[in-house]
Amino acid sequence: MNQSDHLKSFFLKLLQQQTDDKATEWLLLQKERIEEDPTDMKFFIAFSQASRYFKKNLFVLSKEQLSEVNHLEKGFRPDTWDQLQAARAFLILNFPSEDATRWLATFHKLFETADMHEQQSLYAALPIMPFPEAMTSRAVEGLRTNITSVFDSIALHNPFPYIYLNEKAWNQMVLKAIFLQRPLYRIYNSDIRANKDLANILSDFAHERWAAGRSVMPELWRFVRHYLNEENIKDLQKEIREGSPLEKKAALLACHSSGLTVARQLLDEHPEIKKDIEKGLIDWEYIGREFEISVPK
Amino acid sequence: MEMFIDPHIHVTSRTTDDYEAMRKAGIVAIIEPAFWLGQPRTQASSFKDYFSSLVGWERFRAKQFGIVHYCTIGLNSKEANNVPLAEEVMELLPLYVGKEGVVAIGEIGYDDQTAAEDRFYRLQLELAKDVNLPVMIHTPHRDKKKGTTRSMDVSEEHGLPPHMVIVDHNNEETVKEVLDRGYWAAFTIYPHTKMGSERMVEIIRNYGPERIIVDSAADWGVSDPLAVPKTAALMRRQGIPEEHIRMTCYGNALKAYGQSGQMDEQDWLKKEPVDQSQKHEGSSVLRGGQTPKVEDSPGESDIVEN
Numbered sequence: 001m002n003q004s005d006h007l008k009s010f011f012l013k014l015l016q017q018q019t020d021d022k023a024t025e026w027l028l029l030q031k032e033r034i035e036e037d038p039t040d041m042k043f044f045i046a047f048s049q050a051s052r053y054f055k056k057n058l059f060v061l062s063k064e065q066l067s068e069v070n071h072l073e074k075g076f077r078p079d080t081w082d083q084l085q086a087a088r089a090f091l092i093l094n095f096p097s098e099d100a101t102r103w104l105a106t107f108h109k110l111f112e113t114a115d116m117h118e119q120q121s122l123y124a125a126l127p128i129m130p131f132p133e134a135m136t137s138r139a140v141e142g143l144r145t146n147i148t149s150v151f152d153s154i155a156l157h158n159p160f161p162y163i164y165l166n167e168k169a170w171n172q173m174v175l176k177a178i179f180l181q182r183p184l185y186r187i188y189n190s191d192i193r194a195n196k197d198l199a200n201i202l203s204d205f206a207h208e209r210w211a212a213g214r215s216v217m218p219e220l221w222r223f224v225r226h227y228l229n230e231e232n233i234k235d236l237q238k239e240i241r242e243g244s245p246l247e248k249k250a251a252l253l254a255c256h257s258s259g260l261t262v263a264r265q266l267l268d269e270h271p272e273i274k275k276d277i278e279k280g281l282i283d284w285e286y287i288g289r290e291f292e293i294s295v296p297k
Numbered sequence: 298m299e300m301f302i303d304p305h306i307h308v309t310s311r312t313t314d315d316y317e318a319m320r321k322a323g324i325v326a327i328i329e330p331a332f333w334l335g336q337p338r339t340q341a342s343s344f345k346d347y348f349s350s351l352v353g354w355e356r357f358r359a360k361q362f363g364i365v366h367y368c369t370i371g372l373n374s375k376e377a378n379n380v381p382l383a384e385e386v387m388e389l390l391p392l393y394v395g396k397e398g399v400v401a402i403g404e405i406g407y408d409d410q411t412a413a414e415d416r417f418y419r420l421q422l423e424l425a426k427d428v429n430l431p432v433m434i435h436t437p438h439r440d441k442k443k444g445t446t447r448s449m450d451v452s453e454e455h456g457l458p459p460h461m462v463i464v465d466h467n468n469e470e471t472v473k474e475v476l477d478r479g480y481w482a483a484f485t486i487y488p489h490t491k492m493g494s495e496r497m498v499e500i501i502r503n504y505g506p507e508r509i510i511v512d513s514a515a516d517w518g519v520s521d522p523l524a525v526p527k528t529a530a531l532m533r534r535q536g537i538p539e540e541h542i543r544m545t546c547y548g549n550a551l552k553a554y555g556q557s558g559q560m561d562e563q564d565w566l567k568k569e570p571v572d573q574s575q576k577h578e579g580s581s582v583l584r585g586g587q588t589p590k591v592e593d594s595p596g597e598s599d600i601v602e603n
Contacts, residue, residue: 041391
């Protein structure tokens with residue numbers, strides 16, 4: 001079995017366990033109809049009408065099932081989906097992909113005519129589409145949305161940006177996630193894609209926020225910490241001095257990644273927090289989760 | 298709090314101030330029928346983007362104010378007269394009619410009552426039958442009485458049961474026949490051209506609340522997005538029984554469009570309060586730096602929030 005067949009049977013098996021027989025019978029019937037239909041109409045209609053058969057209940061994966069699916073596609077997180085998204089992923093996987101030109105034309109049309117939840121389903125399924133690389137500009141376009149749930153379906157818990165976005169697009173995504181105050185710790189492999197340009201952009205962004213009398217989300221420093229210098233360390237000093245307890249912890253956590261003497265000194269001045277950082281009690285996931293609970297301040 | 302449904306409003310043309318006022322006035326759900334935009338479209342892709350915004354962006358916008366947004370999809374009668382364009386739009390419709398929250402085919406029917414309008418009206422009645430959705434009929438402004446009768450005649454010719462059809466923009470001259478033939482009779486409270494709220498009260502007094510629906514059809518013209526709650530208040534002042542107010546300004550619309558299977562009272566009853574500060578995964582709607590809009594926010598001032 002190839003990856004696509006594995007995924008098809010994976011989704012079908014789990015949907016059969018979690019949803020009504022009537023729903024999965026409908027799904028299998030659509031699979032046949034889609035395969036036989038020389039036009040795309042059966043596929044389009046099935047994709048929409050899936051909402052009449054599947055609910056937006058959480059799509060539940062056991063630990064073993066999650067690692068099974070991660071074995072097929074690294075970083076892929078259908079455990080953050082709902083059942084309707086899973087059913088739509090099954091339909092996506094069953095659309096014929098022998099003819100790349102047809103596949104691409106159909107999917108561009110599907111993206112363009114999708115409602116809010118359909119867009120979420122499509123973008124979250126990008127990494128398991130048969131021609132993912134060809135969908136890069138579509139993903140970049142999707143990130144321009146102001147509909148948070150659609151933005152999230154690309155940026156969060158999705159390995160696609162990590163694999164396919166170039167540095168410029170990646171940086172725009174992170175910046176927009178910060179602008180929208182999304183939980184950055186859910187961006188897949190974000191530390192690996194950190195870069196100096198992004199760190200500079202984020203420093204500027206922080207100054208803009210402060211000039212307007214606004215605070216800066218503490219997760220931001222995660223993307224600056226490897227590029228600390230005599231200049232931007234002052235930003236962290238400011239956060240440690242004036243910030244909320246969480247902002248202070250985040251700034252010190254950023255210092256912990258730096259070899260600068262000033263950064264070391266700052267940590268030594270706060271032995272309690274330093275100890276928690278060293279014990280692993282304060283890490284970026286902790287900062288992200290705490291911030292998520294506290295927003296808006 | 299008293300709840301209202303405005304089952305006909307073109308919110309795409311309205312501001313966030315309107316949304317706030319609507320929510321404050323108790324509007325919990327709205328239906329936005331696909332219609333024309335004032336400026337005629339010349340490309341099918343303009344329709345595509347419009348339909349997409351009805352099931353996408355506008356739904357999201359409404360949700361920010363705690364209002365559940367539904368829509369109807371259809372080719373309106375005015376633009377049906379551009380036949381080559383209309384043919385292309387007809388090919389788009391199947392892409393949208395099965396989507397979540399699409400509660401009817403509409404608003405369709407007659408404007409000038411031309412042959413082209415008739416052709417596309419009939420095609421869309423067939424589509425409604427195929428996908429088992431109700432129909433929202435726009436009755437013409439001119440030659441209204443005949444146009445209304447004809448809309449119902451043609452609908453029956455195509456075998457649609459009256460209970461699946463909502464005839465909109467009624468007046469004193471059309472209401473009797475529409476009700477007698479078993480249709481839902483909607484009234485648009487729209488200054489100068491359609492119904493006034495005082496006349497509406499009299500109609501409910503004369504005909505009772507059965508199958509009567511009040512809406513605003515507020516759009517880009519001088520119109521009132523609060524027409525439904527205002528009419529309800531007037532009804533109350535003028536002694537219309539509470540149950541009749543509830544039926545005509547809430548319950549009947551829910552029953553009529555609920556036949557689509559796409560509109561359920563639980564959609565707004567079970568909804569969390571409009572406290573956008575609750576950041577559940579994927580459901581937060583605020584842009585960075587925005588102050589969340591919570592109910593009972595402080596009164597007006599000259600300060601624009603930072």
